[in-house]
Amino acid sequence: MRSETIARNYAEALFELGERSGQTARYADLIDAVAAAVETTPAVQGVLMSPRVPKAEKARLLSAALRDVPGEFVRFLQAVVKRGRQQLLREIANEYYAMLDIKLNRVRAAVTLARPADEALRRSITEALCRELGKEVLPTFSVDPDILGGTIVRVGERIHDGSVRRRMTKLRRQLLAR
Numbered sequence: 754m755r756s757e758t759i760a761r762n763y764a765e766a767l768f769e770l771g772e773r774s775g776q777t778a779r780y781a782d783l784i785d786a787v788a789a790a791v792e793t794t795p796a797v798q799g800v801l802m803s804p805r806v807p808k809a810e811k812a813r814l815l816s817a818a819l820r821d822v823p824g825e826f827v828r829f830l831q832a833v834v835k836r837g838r839q840q841l842l843r844e845i846a847n848e849y850y851a852m853l854d855i856k857l858n859r860v861r862a863a864v865t866l867a868r869p870a871d872e873a874l875r876r877s878i879t880e881a882l883c884r885e886l887g888k889e890v891l892p893t894f895s896v897d898p899d900i901l902g903g904t905i906v907r908v909g910e911r912i913h914d915g916s917v918r919r920r921m922t923k924l925r926r927q928l929l930a931r
Contacts, residue, residue, distance in 0.1 A: 757848075760841045763833060764848035770825050781846075781853050783826055787819075788842040801839045808835050859889035865897050865905040867917070882906065 767784060771777035790797050800806050800814060812831040819827050833839055854860060862882055870878070875894060882890040886908065897905075900916035907913075 756841055756844060759838065760844035761848045763838065763841065763845045764852060767826075767829050767845070767849055768852045770829060774823065774825065776823065777853060777856070779823075780826060781849055783822060784842070784846045784849050787830065788846040791839065791842055801834065808837075811839075854891075857889065859891055860886060860908050862890050862892045863907040864892050864894050865900060865907075865916075866894065867896070867898055867900050867902045869896050870894055878904070882908075 767780055768777065771780035791801055792798070801811060811834045815830050815834065816827055819830070833842070833845070850861075864878055864882075866874075875892070879890055879892050882892065890908075900918045901921070902917035903915040903920070905912065905914050905916050
């Protein structure tokens with residue numbers, strides 16, 4: 754089975770736990786935090802990924818480290834580790850967020866600009882995207898001076914390229930075709 758499918762199955766199980774307990778959004782934050790800790794903390798990554806550390810010890814360490822977290826969430830993580838799927842934690846978190854976005858009728862958009870945007874421009878772009886898509890939009894902004902001006906917006910697999918660079922390339926092709 755592909756890792757995406759496995760991660761989706763785990764995310765669905767966690768999402769169901771979150772729905773039953775009324776903590777769907779909190780579980781999204783928790784699984785993201787755990788995945789980030791594994792990615793960015795070599796000591797955590799070393800313990801969870803090491804075949805030399807027994808799975809029972811990993812489960813005990815998770816339980817001790819996550820004392821303030823709902824027990825069912827900790828048991829979920831322990832089940833992931835018990836089955837040797839801890840390397841999929843980031844993918845599980847991403848799949849979980851995708852399910853939460855569907856439930857909350859929102860989308861994530863990557864917005865690329867030629868220069869840094871002030872807060873007013875960010876708000877304006879976000880509002881325009883919300884109107885256009887009919888959903889709440891969670892944008893992430895990045896800067897790429899090579900686009901010269903305009904914006905590039907990516908929502909899922911769809912890309913709207915309104916950059917000056919693209920317009921200039923299109924104009925160049927039209928002029929060369931004559």
